[in-house]
Amino acid sequence: MxxxxxxxxxxxxDEAGFFEEVYALIAQIPRGRVVTYGQVAALLGxxxxxxAVGWALRVLDESRAATVPWHRVVGAGxxxxxxxxxxxxxxxxxxxxxxxxxxxxxxxxxxxxxxxSLPTSPRAQRPSS
DNA sequence: GGGGTGACTTTAT
DNA sequence: CATAAAGCCACCC
Numbered sequence: 001m002x003x004x005x006x007x008x009x010x011x012x013x014d015e016a017g018f019f020e021e022v023y024a025l026i027a028q029i030p031r032g033r034v035v036t037y038g039q040v041a042a043l044l045g046x047x048x049x050x051x052a053v054g055w056a057l058r059v060l061d062e063s064r065a066a067t068v069p070w071h072r073v074v075g076a077g078x079x080x081x082x083x084x085x086x087x088x089x090x091x092x093x094x095x096x097x098x099x100x101x102x103x104x105x106x107x108x109x110x111x112x113x114x115x116x117s118l119p120t121s122p123r124a125q126r127p128s129s
Numbered sequence: 130g131g132g133g134t135g136a137c138t139t140t141a142t
Numbered sequence: 143c144a145t146a147a148a149g150c151c152a153c154c155c
Contacts (some may be wrong), residue, residue: 009155011137017153018153021150024150036138042149048137048149048150048151049137050138050150051135051150052137053136054133055135055137058135059153060136081137
């Protein structure tokens with residue numbers, strides 16, 4: 001089906017799919033800075049699309065990964081969210097190499113976060129009560 | 130067009 | 143602070 005206008009931003013085209021937008025945005029993250037999945041999603045107009053962002057990075061193939069600084073995307077609270085395996089270690093090492101310091105396995109988003117003023121994710125959930 | 134999936138996030142116990 | 147459960151989203155079959 002012709003995907004509906006998923007681009008929520010007026011200056012964004014929907015030709016490139018959400019994933020591409022994610023890649024484009026991440027590609028602009030300055031070296032030594034990080035951003036959370038939730039922030040990326042929010043910037044693309046999907047406040048609750050953090051999970052979708054993770055999806056975009058998950059399907060990144062090797063060649064594409066070379067052009068997208070995926071390691072600069074971290075979980076809420078500045079924690080490495082990559083699943084077990086070779087992931088967390090590599091990401092942490094890369095960030096360290098860029099000057100990002102870890103505090104008990106976490107990153108101070110107020111210092112290294114590109115959007116220190118923007119919440120990692122809007123609080124609008126209510127599992128119950 | 131329905132359903133599964135997961136590099137998320139938050140709230141509750 | 144650790145574990146559990148539940149929303150939310152876009153992509154793919």
